[in-house]
Amino acid sequence: MKLKLVAVLFLLFISCSDDDRIIDDMALEGDWILSNVACYCFFGEDVDFSLTTINFDVSRAMVTVSNESEYIFFRENGEHFYGGQANRINFSDGFVYFFETRGEQLTLTFEDNPDIADDEVTYVFTR
Structure with missing residues (x-):
């Protein structure tokens, strides 16, 4: 009986291992x-969004952000660890984004707080 219990516990442990991806991020x-950048905000016509780049390293669950602009879009410069579930990316500061990839386009949409007006923002990236 004890052997069966140990076997069941072992199978449960293996099925909960970190090998299974919680977030479907391979396309990132x-x-x-x-x-x-789509938001309830204003940027002058001369804003060059392409001065902001990101790199997802899914094997390390890390995104590296590089901002060469006077504006800071998406996140501060540097490396940021992420987690999440399905199509949601969570950062340690509590910011959550929904992501969608279609071919060479990535859309990151900030998870709206219904108690805050005008906090909706969507970032569109291309390869």
């Missing part, structure tokens, strides 16, 4: 260039 892998 690689370099992305910001092409547009």
Whole structure:
């Protein structure tokens, strides 16, 4: 009886291992260039969104952000660890984004807080 219990516990332990991806992020892998920001905000006509790039390293669950602009889009410069479930990316500061990839385009949409007006923002990246 004890052997059966140990076997069941072993199978449960293996089925909960970190080998299973919680977040469906394989399509995020690689370099992305910001092409547009959609929000209730104003940017002058001369804003060059392409000065912001990101790189997803899904094997390390890390995104590296590089901002060469006077504006900071998406996140601060540097490396940021992420987690999540399905199509949601969570960062340690509590920011959550929904992501969608279609071919060479990545859309990251900030998870809206219904108690805050005008916090909706969507980032569009291309390869």
